[in-house]
Amino acid sequence: MTHRPLSAPSPDRPALSRIGIFGLMLGIVLATLDGQIVSTALPTVVGDLGGLDLFSWSVTAYLLAMAAATPLWGKIGDLYGRKSAYRNSLLVFLLGSSLCGLAQTMEQLIAFRAVQGLGAGGLMVGALALIGVLVPPGERGRVQSMVGIMLPISFVGGPLLGGVITDYLDWRWTFYVNLPVGALALVAVFIGVRLPARRIAGRVDYPGVVLLTTGVLALTLFAGWAGTTYPWVSWQLASLALLVVVCLTWFVRVERRAEEAIIPPRLFASRQFTLAQILSFLVGAVLVSVVNYLPQYMQFVQGATPTVSGMLILPLMLGMLSAQLITGRLLDRGGLDRVMPLAGGTVATAGALLLLLLGTGTPVAAASALTLVIGTGVGILMQSSLLTTMNTAAPRDMGAATGTVTLVRTLGGSLGVAVLGAVHSSRVSDILTERLGADTAGRLTSGGELTPALLDGLPAQVRLTVEESVSSGLRGVVLGAAVLALIAFGFALLVRAAPAPAAVTTPGPAAPDDTRDKNPLRTPPAH
Template identity: 30%
Template structure:
């Protein structure tokens, strides 16, 4: 499709970005609205499944559709993806129970996986690698914009209208995106019909799903050493072995194993895994620090987080333009990872005396580094593989990034919980042994016991109400206790950010081993092999 007129390419990209924005906004808008939805539907014990099911279905679908789109073209799958996602969004708004909501979120996930996989691959169809940088940067910025406006809009809707509109408000955008793709996106010639690798697809699904569930549940719903988590990891290992055996024998493997012999493909996905772990760690745990340690309200914390997202969008656009202009990507990747790692190191130096201003500056550093490095590794993979593998290779980068995010959040969550428990136990034990504890009534002491959780710090107004209702003789103890809880949360979160900085440092070092080959000027060119590079270097 790279032969199309520039004007038509731009129109097609606008259609693709509309579809991506539609899907991304529907993901981010749910977070702030979900507590209100749960309060009406009930089933808080299944709360996490609203997110988990979406992650599972979208991750598995993305990698499977990546291969199918290489065989049958992108257009059918992006249209089906928009259609499925739109139906899922509509059904979500009709949910009458938490079980229905989870089921319909799963449908949304199937659609989202198709949209995300085919959208990034379509950029590779439309533009040669040398031109893709600016568009990959803009595509990455779509997620940043969605994370800025989605949560704010979700909170506004549940405060001023029925929660159903959280899922329905963007339905017209889905229809517009569908029509634009249908009219503008050219149909591609179907490759020689080959047998679909059903067994490989099943084994890949059985590898991904238990692994994601294990890292999602581990340390939260179940202990890491529990038979449930060990069983999931065992199932993952067994399925992976069967998957490798199946793919070696398959005539048309769903994920060709020979791609991993390409060092650029492998190293880029390893770095993508690391980047996902650092990215999701910062995004997931920073709100805890803003609300719990600094004491910013939930409403204002969204505005405090916004500069990080905006800096990511800006840096993504700038980085993409630089790659397109210079044809170089390794230096930009190194710079992005270094800046992001430095930002996480700055976050690890914060404490209970940190102000919102300092937090914002540190997060802008993180967002800038993330924006520079995020689009690069999709581009490096696309540039290093033959065009016939573009879909499956692009989907693989998204899968590794998703798995990295899941593993990163799980590991950092374990670090946070263990650090916080040890710190709080030591300090509270000395406080509870003080003589004035004997004067506190048993009922009040039990009430104070329930506040010895970081969750109590997330609602400052409610905490003030509780403090006002306590007897005067307990006020001093209450102040000391909450200060210990705040200090413990700060200590645990800074450990989380330090782990994130170490992870990014590892990604930075690995990037030095990433070969930088020239960005191809046309999709018809073959990727430059190592022997060709060595030959060119000898001639210079």
């Protein structure tokens, strides 16, 4: 593999070679693939370690820690060096992976998954920040498209790889497999990312860290528990909602006064940056909601196995992949900053409405193919919002900016799946109650008896009722997704056309890892 830089190196922009890009991509693969691999192995893990009542926390601990750590890693990279921050987050992730493989109880596994999540929070944001400061804006779309490829591969390949490892090796290897891949990523980044080690005079805004972390954790728990663990109208959820509002409101006040804010308010002085965060939030809600409930439809209505149901939404992933590749190339040329999010909102809305055609009589091939359109729209929105974020942030804030867009997308997904999941559950429950009676419906939905394997033993009429209820639930989800995509289109109308990306860079003699002015309180002009 050649070490030729993507662009000519200079004192103003150290080189990033192809092997460096390879190392960054491996880190992203680890962060996104791990959750997919482990989810397949978890039933086997529970059978070995016990603790069925703690099953969901092995996933929740990872996601909570990752969401909370993402903006912190971004700011640490801005202050103390992005290459070292990325390396350290990878080491924490590998430490957590090793400990997970050695876990002897479910409580240990949950704790070690949290360690893994802390490291995973820095992998995506670290890679994006390094790309943002080392790759010229005119080439970011091409490089960022490589990141876009990782997500569909992880969604599709993760469950398959997890199944193979669990069946033919041992569930512990779902964690140990990260070690050689992570070691290779460390070597590749060490060789291929040449970035001077610089440290900015300043320290992390710890009050902001505590407030943001508490708010994010409370919001994530609210999204995960609403309508499932606790009713929407309950003191537990009301307490969490109040905690979210208090922490995030206080966080905004603290950030306005902090010298080195975790999420610098100056970023939002840019209209384009603010709109990109709104679009990222909305597209996260659309993607996670649809990806969570389409496989359920494929299993209950189309009769697919869990693995095959994942394969049946492959067109959605391929649509995302293709759209991100093409969008990155087009945005590199400049002049399409407004056109692409408008196109993404239009296509995503149309794709969600097309999924309203899914029902009990839809042929399986048609059901699979219909997912292509919404995947394409989501891919356009994801890529355009991410590139806009990177191109409108000053190099000194690249870690904070990429951490913000990653966190916002994650929170959008959590809240989207909570709200639309409640719609899905309500529609399923209503149809089952109406046709089968309250007792039977309650046993199926609340007692955990409603599984795809159960359908084979049910009378034909009851089976049809279950299939129709699941189809109705999915239509509620995709109708909500269509509304969110339409709202995204509305915000895309507010995006202003911008010149070619090269024109929005922040010039200056300082190296990209430390473009901060001598005066630490001076705010750079908005782009």
